[in-house]
Amino acid sequence: VDRHGDQAGRDTPELSGLTLTGAVVLSEERLRLLAPLWEATHRNLRRMDSLELGDTEPATIFVWKGEQQ
């Protein structure tokens, strides 16, 4: 199961050696178990795609303090 919720890719030579999960390595068993949850998460994330963001920059975490200083 790859990042995008389908079965493609993980066995291809191009992906061998890549760690998809950053500092925490998830086993194949865990990834299989997470698949339904990931698919739901992925659907949520893609709801951002229809929004026209134009030149909008990312928000910063400390937004209000930044305005006051």
Place this chain on the structure above:
Amino acid sequence: MTDQDLCFLSLAQQADLIRTRSASPVEVVESVLQQIDRVDPKLNSYITVMRDSALADARRAEEEIGRGAYRGSLHGIPVALKDLFYTEGVRTTAGSRILSDFVPAEDATVVVRLRQAGAVIVGKTNMHEFAYGTLSTNPHYGDVRNPWDPERVVGGSSGGSAAAACSYMCSAALGSDTGGSIRIPAALGGVVGLKPTYGRVSRHGAVPCAWSLDHVGPLTRTAEDAAVVLSAIAGYDPKDPASSLEPVPNYVVELQGDLSGLRLAVLREYVTDPTEPEVLAQFQASAVVLRSLGMSVDEISVPSVDAAVGASTAILASEVASYHEEWLRTRADEYGAEVRSRLETGLLIAATDYVKAQRVRNLLTGQLTELLKRYDALLYPTIPVTAPRLDEDSIELGGRREPKGPVMVRHTRLFNLVSFPAISVPCGFDSRGLPVGLHIATAPFTEGLALRVAHAYQQATDWHLKVPAVARG
């Protein structure tokens, strides 16, 4: 009135009795502790009851007030804390097994401020594990049960705080809100829950969920009581890097401001989303009440709020996974199965989606800032359903079955994303006797306005005076 009845008064009423020495802090605290003994075995809202220290603090308050050193409306008042706020010398579990033996060496800033105001901390409330969930089902400390029907969830993650406030097992409680965790249990539990503006209340000494979305606020039976608590805990804290320098008004005084001419707007996307008909009917009836108080209520559309779900998911899941990364590597088996899976899912989110989410956040913040120049407040039902059953994984909504957790948070997370204040106030019951919440959101640092509208609504209605049978039993 017997001592046993004292717990059934509002915080403001208890404060009046204490101030005039018609009741003592010891009597009020004992009344609440007796209520906990009677009721909490049925609801499981506390992880730790601080009986001995609460009585000692109540006796100290009584002595202070006796010699004329009255500190204000919280002096001698029993308050509960969600079990993620640090309490010096008292374990703070965050509802987890991982922190089951964690005993902080200091109080959280909000706890320091409550104590300075004379509040008596009566205990630490149960919650969803690490505040990462909307149900307050908990594999380590047991599920929190809804006072209006103990076979149903009370919502979360601050579920114990809501159940305790609703059932008179405290006079006020603190919760935290990362995607709705104060307002969701407030709505399902029939109490008031206020999420202030980001930076308004210090997060120092609260176990984090997601740094940029975490907010701290009160759960109470009335908006007036929430104003009392917010006045005590709000304000700049150098220990919180996101803390605001904005001056803190007296929120109790602000309750009395003029309402006529206020412009309210119903957010159409959150009432045309699938919503239980009885919830919608109660919400619409609440709009009629607000109009009768002299406010106008329009309907507006903000189609881009649909993207808030994705943006909130990306930011929340990434930040919470980042906080838990080390424990996921070394102690993963100690998490409950549901929270572990959700944490691990957060590890899979692309950095590009996190950045896109922050761009969406900026866009939505700008759009809502403009909108709230034209309107004073935005309204909608806090949650599209009433409390689901504990033993059901999914609920029927709009002709399809959906997992109950995501339904809870669907309409609340927008205001964590944009950081504006928002309050849930009880606005009725469905035919099963389950509460419905009215959600009121206002511009940054206008908590006083949200509280004023909620207070006026409560003055015109009596939903907040209804007592769940379990609390009387």
